[in-house]
Amino acid sequence: MLSFEQASERWREPLENRMKEAMKDHGFLEEMAIYHLETGGKRVRGLVPLWLVANMGGSGRAALDVGAAFELFHNGTLVHDDLQDDDELRRGQPTIWKRWGAPQAINLGDAFYFFATDCLESPGVPDGLAKVAGRAMAAVVGGQTLEFQMQLPASDPASVPPSIDSFNRMARGKTGALFGACMEGAAMCQGVRETTSFKAWGEQIGLLFQVQDDYLDLVGDKGRERAGSDLAEGKISYPVAWTISHAPNNISTRLEAIVRTPRRDTSNAMIDEAMELLEKGGGLEATKQYLLNESKSLSSVSISGYLPGFVERILKPVAHAL
Secondary structure: OOOHHHHHHHHHHHHHHHHHHHHOOOHHHHHHHHHHHOOOOOOHHHHHHHHHHHHOOOOOHHHHHHHHHHHHHHHHHHHHHHHHOOOOEEOOEEOHHHHHOHHHHHHHHHHHHHHHHHHHOOOOOOOOHHHHHHHHHHHHHHHHHHHHHHOOOOOOOOOOOOOHHHHHHHHHHHHHHHHHHHHHHHHHHOOOOOOHHHHHHHHHHHHHHHHHHHHHHHHOOOOOOOOOHHHHHOOOOHHHHHHHHHOOHHHHHHHHHHHOOOHHHOOHHHHHHHHHHHHHOOHHHHHHHHHHHHHHHHHOOHHHHHOOOHHHHHHHHHHHHO
């Protein structure tokens, strides 16, 4: 069985070349796309189809096309996400909207989706995979929409309560859907007839990834302005949703008030206070226990044997806090 590192060493360069091929001859869009991709990333969604197919005993160009498609879909969401969250840096480099403006960020994010669709139209890609990807991307956008609804005040008719249930629905769309489609697409490339279990496992992996990312914002380094940047943005992360739902009223009310403060008015002192409230209210510990329990459960599923060390790799950025 190949490890992720071995899969990356074998296919990272072909994956990068395939993505660039999809963007070729698109002028300034291509220039912006290459700039964005060169900010880095592990290319997890792009490598998973290649890695899974190889460890299931298969090979072929289709897995490369599928991997490139899902990595391009993902990067389109990142360009839009940076704009929506007012993030000025991505891994230490100015984001697309910060460098070229919001209109160009919208254009590039949209273009990434069509570059990805072009990859799925390649010969050998399984029939029906474009529909799988389309439904997944609709779920991603739906999750992103729900995330902003959770940030609205209760008085707004479109608001959604910032509960754990709401978080789970949001994260299953925003992050889980694309991981699920990656797994389902890889299984389809390998000729698996019943792909439901692959999709379900991938969606759970995506949920684990999102909670890990939320935790990392508080206990690690995401290459942003400071720890707790999600709090300044008003995001209802897993730790925030858990604390609001379970902590004593004085803690949950104050935390929600800080999170709902506009970013421009959120001071570093308020972020520090919110992080203390997450600890006192039990949100940090609850998040830690979720990650430990869910990672153990996911590792026990037989599908995980095709992707050895994947679950552990997802948790690696926060391993020091676990």
